[in-house]
Amino acid sequence: MNTQFSFIILTYNEEIHLPRWLASVAGLNAATYILDSGSTDGTLKIAADANATVLHNKFENHPKQWDFALKNFDVKTPWVICLDADQVVTPELFTLLQNFKNEACQNINGIYFNRKNFFKGRWIKYGGYYPFYLLKMIRFGVGFSDTSENMDHRLVVPGNTMIWKDGHLLEENLKENKISFWIAKHNTYSDLLATEETERMLNLRLQTVTPRFWGSPDERTAWLKRKWWKLPRYVRPMLYFIYRVIFKLGILDGRTGLIFHFMQAFWFRLVVDIKIDELLKQQNTDGK
Structure with a gap:
């Protein structure tokens, strides 16, 4: 063994x-x-x-x-x-x-x-x-x-x-070869991510990993996430999609790759932003 x-x-x-x-x-x-x-x-x-x-x-x-x-x-x-x-x-x-x-x-x-x-x-x-x-x-x-x-x-x-x-x-x-499975899975993920980001906005969650651009891969990710949270909702999904497709050459991944980048970078992130607004609205309603 x-x-x-x-x-x-x-x-x-x-x-x-x-x-x-x-x-x-x-x-x-x-x-x-x-x-x-x-x-x-x-x-x-x-x-x-x-x-x-x-x-x-x-x-x-x-x-x-x-x-x-x-x-x-x-x-x-x-x-x-x-x-x-x-x-x-x-x-x-x-x-x-x-x-x-x-x-x-x-x-x-x-x-x-x-x-x-x-x-x-x-x-x-x-x-x-x-x-x-x-x-x-x-x-x-x-x-x-x-x-x-x-x-x-x-x-x-x-x-x-x-x-x-x-x-x-x-x-x-x-299993993700069926787009319906991918969508259902990421719809669930969007609930989790929207809840997490809303809680971070309310200072109910803190980052465990120290954000450092020149640090380890996870420290750089933590640094990028901190920047992401400060970007305006609804604008950032489009910015991220353009960044991946144009600046990071995602267009070279072909038709299948473009579908992936659109769904993962734009569609998923847009759904998260919509759900964040729903949660904030609910928070304000409950707080009255």
Whole structure:
């Protein structure tokens, strides 16, 4: 059994994805912990066949689900890799993990993986989506889930981190090939994000990660979010869409890519802004 790291995976009806992920890490011989939120398909049988340790927790949002997983699994290794079921480890990343030694990273508490995101079978290479670094490998007991976020599931570690630019996570949610699934999913996400941003406006939430433009990938994201919150609602979705398509060359992603950038950068953000106004109006009504 791998003594360096273990995997934690979140699942909900992932029978289409879980075998693909398991195949990509086969040979690493690492313990697998799966936190399921009520799957009704073959997910749990696949997990059992893979000898994974399974816990169940009702889903509220991703940050809280990761918080539960990190606090309730009895992980025995010094490191844990936290992945989504729709992600796949490439052979190059597999090799990096195969050669990983804790002794060589004594002053490191987290490792960023480079992600390739796919939409309807197409790699979204432009629009600011590549390279895209995610903190996915953390020192267990040191790293934690940022529950100040409502939608973005962000892991946080104190101290030093490093970035693996070679090797990738391939992220492709095959269920999103049906646009109705994508819309329903992001409609739910828009509720979470609108609530979060409204609470930040009312000083009910604070950022966990220190905003720094020249900091780690997550610190830069925190800096950009702070700028985003100050932009005028209804204007910022269009600005963001133009930025991604023109300035970050999203137009080169072709028709499928343009659909993705429009839906993710403009449509989704516009819906969030509308819901923020609804929440603020409700707040004012309740306060009278």
